[in-house]
Every structure is written in structure tokens, then in C-alpha cells.
Amino acid sequence: MPTSPSYFGNYSDKDQPTLNSVVDYIADARTLLQDEISPYRYDDPSLLVALNITLLEARRLRGDLFLFNFKVRGQTQAFTVVDDTYVEMEPQFRLAILHGLCGHAMERDQEDYQDVRATTFMAMFSTGLIGRALPGIAGGSGPGGGR
Amino acid sequence: MSTQEDCDLYLAQLLAQVGSILTGASDASVKAQFFDVLREFFDNSNAWLETINFVVVSNSLDYPLTPISGRILRLAGVVDQNNVQQNAVMAIPGIVHFLYPYTNTQPMTAMVVKNVDKPLECFPPDFPDWFLPAYGLGVQDGILGKMMAQPGNSWSDRATAMYHLQRFRDSMMHARVATRLANKVGGQAWAYPQQYRTTSQRGGVSTFNVNPAPTPLR
Numbered sequence: 001m002p003t004s005p006s007y008f009g010n011y012s013d014k015d016q017p018t019l020n021s022v023v024d025y026i027a028d029a030r031t032l033l034q035d036e037i038s039p040y041r042y043d044d045p046s047l048l049v050a051l052n053i054t055l056l057e058a059r060r061l062r063g064d065l066f067l068f069n070f071k072v073r074g075q076t077q078a079f080t081v082v083d084d085t086y087v088e089m090e091p092q093f094r095l096a097i098l099h100g101l102c103g104h105a106m107e108r109d110q111e112d113y114q115d116v117r118a119t120t121f122m123a124m125f126s127t128g129l130i131g132r133a134l135p136g137i138a139g140g141s142g143p144g145g146g147r
Numbered sequence: 148m149s150t151q152e153d154c155d156l157y158l159a160q161l162l163a164q165v166g167s168i169l170t171g172a173s174d175a176s177v178k179a180q181f182f183d184v185l186r187e188f189f190d191n192s193n194a195w196l197e198t199i200n201f202v203v204v205s206n207s208l209d210y211p212l213t214p215i216s217g218r219i220l221r222l223a224g225v226v227d228q229n230n231v232q233q234n235a236v237m238a239i240p241g242i243v244h245f246l247y248p249y250t251n252t253q254p255m256t257a258m259v260v261k262n263v264d265k266p267l268e269c270f271p272p273d274f275p276d277w278f279l280p281a282y283g284l285g286v287q288d289g290i291l292g293k294m295m296a297q298p299g300n301s302w303s304d305r306a307t308a309m310y311h312l313q314r315f316r317d318s319m320m321h322a323r324v325a326t327r328l329a330n331k332v333g334g335q336a337w338a339y340p341q342q343y344r345t346t347s348q349r350g351g352v353s354t355f356n357v358n359p360a361p362t363p364l365r
Contacts, residue, residue, distance in 0.1 A: 064176035067267065090174050131171050131301030 014086050019094035021084040025051055025101060032102045032121075042105050044082045051087075052078045054100035054125070058093070061129045065093060096128025157279035158271055165290050171301035172294060182266050184289035184315070185274055188282065189220070189262040192322035195275055196223060199257050203249050210243045212257055216273035218264035225257045285318020 019025055026047050035041045042050075059066055059076045066076060066088075077088060089097055103121030106114050126132065165177055189195045199212045212219060222237035225245075233255065234246040243257055263272040279286065292311030295304040 062173065064173050064179065067173075067175040067179055093173065 013090070014088075016091040018091065019087075019089075019098060021086055022048075022051065022079050023082050023084055025087060025098055026082050028098055029101050029105065032098070033105060046108075047101065047105060048079055048082065050101045050104040051097075053104055054097055055087075055089075057100060057125075058089075058097060058129060061126065062093070065090060093128065096125050099128060100125030157283050161279065161283050161287050161290075164287060165294075168291060169294050169302040176294070177290060178270050179266070180290045180293050181270075181286070182263060182272055184286050184293065185263045185272065188286065188289065188315075188319055188322070189260075189274075191319045192326060193221075193223070193260045194278070194282070194322040194326045195261045196326070197259055197261055199259060201243075201255055201257065202252060203245070203255050204252050205250050206248050208245045208248055210245075210255075212241055212243060212259060214259065214261055216264075217261040220260045220262045223258040223260055225255055227256075228254050282318055282322055285315055285322070288312070288318065289315035 014020065019028065026044065029047055029050075030036050030040070030042070033042055055076050055078070079085060079087075087094075087097070099121045103118050103125055106118035106121060109115075109118070162174075162177060162181075166172070166174070169177070195217065197214050197217075199214065201210055201212065203210065219237075219241045221240065222235065222243060225233040225235040225243060227233055235243050235257070236246070237259075238244055263274055265272065288311040292308045292313075292315050294302055295308035295311065297303055
């Protein structure tokens with residue numbers, strides 16, 4: 001017997017359960033960052049900062065995404081706690097936000113290997129939002145690629 | 148007359164069509180563009196009309212009107228209880244101004260041209276439920292043309308934008324003519340415009356009006 005809810009409801013906004021709240025973004029970011037076992041390499045505050053900054057960058061690139069954000073009158077949301085607060089983002093752009101979150105988190109790492117992944121995530125973020133990638137973070141060379 | 152459910156289906160189909168063509172565009176930008184397209188369409192076509200009854204009292208020239216929904220753009224005409232055209236203007240949108248005062252209290256009927264109101268407050272905005280079934284394709288062309296004309300986006304396409312905007316203008320003009328003819332094929336409006344007034348004094352004899360009280364066109 002099927003248990004998933006029908007997709008004939010209003011799944012175009014906050015009823016869409018995928019990447020719905022702050023905790024959803026943080027949890028999936030940990031999966032992509034391979035950081036699922038405590039103690040975490042990327043703690044909650046740093047990922048919250050990454051999410052908030054990613055939303056600010058999304059506001060810069062795609063102001064229309066925040067046009068109908070009635071609750072905060074078009075401003076960009078900011079979060080201080082990892083909880084189930086809804087992140088006001090159209091479902092089709094949530095993956096881009098997740099990629100931006102991961103990319104920003106990885107920017108702090110200095111290893112060349114991480115630079116490549118950070119560049120890839122940031123490229124997926126900007127491509128998801130505006131259809132093209134922004135410049136790479138540090139050349140994007142992988143291990144040994146600079147030799 | 149279409150039902151609200153029919154209108155919702157037309158709206159859903161329109162948004163789906165637009166979304167499938169404009170890859171990468173947000174729902175929010177399409178909704179905002181939808182409002183602007185409606186605003187331009189109603190402004191240029193005068194397609195959204197409402198009749199409003201009010202009472203004229205002696206020695207008062209100005210009468211503010213309140214529509215059921217939407218925003219009053221301009222005045223199509225005012226008739227008295229005998230369906231006789233009155234000399235009235237609307238210098239300030241929403242306020243009927245008579246050129247001459249009346250000496251007795253009497254009911255009047257104004258027909259006003261309306262437009263959508265309150266952007267960003269709700270979606271979809273209030274508009275007549277017959278509108279999308281009749282002119283949905285024109286609205287779709289308007290949204291596509293305006294979105295594709297935006298520079299530097301994944302959905303930008305200036306050549307195709309020109310095609311859609313031309314179709315949008317055609318649709319507006321079609322609606323404008325249809326409204327002027329009261330949606331009658333080959334006909335002419337039966338009331339309100341000055342040239343179709345129902346009384347005259349030709350031959351020195353004033354012919355009183357025998358028509359019934361006006362009924363809403365829509």
C-alpha cells in the first residue's frame with residue numbers, strides 16, 4: 001500500500017518536503033560533505049553561516065526568487081539555529097542553494113583537493129541559479145594537477 | 148460564463164506552458180510578469196468593465212465609486228434611470244464628476260474600466276473569470292515576450308521575444324475591438340458611448356427613452 005503523499009497537492013512551495021527546512025539543508029550538506037559522524041568537521045554554526053551567505057548570494061544573483069517572500073517582505077532570511085524553520089525557496093532552486101552551502105563550507109579548506117570540490121559546488125550553485133558558472137575559487141587544480 | 152474552476156485550470160495550464168519554455172525562470176518572476184501583463188492588457192484593451200450604481204443628490208458634482216474588485220482606470224459612461232447618457236468625466240480615477248449639477252435625487256449607473264490591483268499581495272490577482280479562457284493565449288505571449296526580452300538570462304531570446312510581443316499586442320487590440328463592439332460579431336455597442344446615445348431631438352421633437360434600465364455587460 002502506498003504511503004507517500006499525493007503529488008497532486010500544492011507541492012510548489014512549503015508543502016514540498018524535499019529540502020524544506022534548515023535542518024534538511026544541514027543534514028543533506030553533511031551527506032555531500034561526507035561529514036556525518038560526530039564530532040563534525042563542519043560544525044552547525046559554520047554550516048549555518050554558509051547557508052546564510054549562500055542565500056545572500058542567491059539574493060544578489062536572482063532577486064526574483066525573493067519577490068513573493070511575504071513573511072519577510074522580500075528580504076533575505078537568516079538563521080541562527082539548526083531547526084525545522086522553513087527556508088523560503090522555490091523547490092526547483094533548492095538544490096542550487098545546497099550546492100552553494102557545501103561550496104562555501106569547503107572554501108575554508110586549504111587543500112588543493114578541496115579547492116576542486118569547492119569550485120565544483122560553487123559552479124553547480126551558480127549554474128543552478130543563472131545557467132552559467134562563475135569563475136573558479138583557486139584554479140581548480142586537483143592533487144598533482146599543478147605540477 | 149466560465150467557472151472559477153475552469154479559470155484555475157486555464158491558469159495552471161498557462162503557468163505550466165510558460166515554465167516549460169522559460170528554462171531557469173523562477174515561479175516568482177513569472178507571477179510578477181503575469182501581473183504586469185494583465186495590467187498592460189486591461190489598460191490597453193478596456194476589456195474589464197464593471198457597472199456601478201450610485202445615487203445623485205442635488206448640487207453635488209463629484210461621486211467616488213468603489214468597485215467590487217480591482218482598480219478603476221477610467222470612465223466608460225454614465226446613464227440615468229432612463230438609460231440616457233449623462234455628461235460626466237473622471238478626471239481623478241475613481242471619482243465621477245458631472246459637468247452640470249442636478250436638482251433632484253436620482254439613481255445613476257456608471258460603467259468603469261478596471262485594472263488589476265495589489266501586486267504581490269495575492270496570487271492570482273482578482274480578474275474576471277472569463278478572461279483567461281478568452282485571452283489566455285495573449286497573456287501567455289505577453290509573459291513569454293517580456294521574459295525573453297530580459298538580457299543575460301538562460302531564457303533570454305530577443306528574436307522570439309519580438310514574435311511573442313507582436314502576438315501580445317495583436318491580442319490586446321483584438322480585445323479592445325471586441326470590447327468596443329460589446330463582443331457582438333459585426334455589431335456595435337448598445338449603450339454608453341456617446342455616439343450611440345438613445346435619444347435625440349431631431350426634427351425639434353424630444354424622443355423620450357423607452358429602453359429598460361441598463362444591465363451589466365458582464
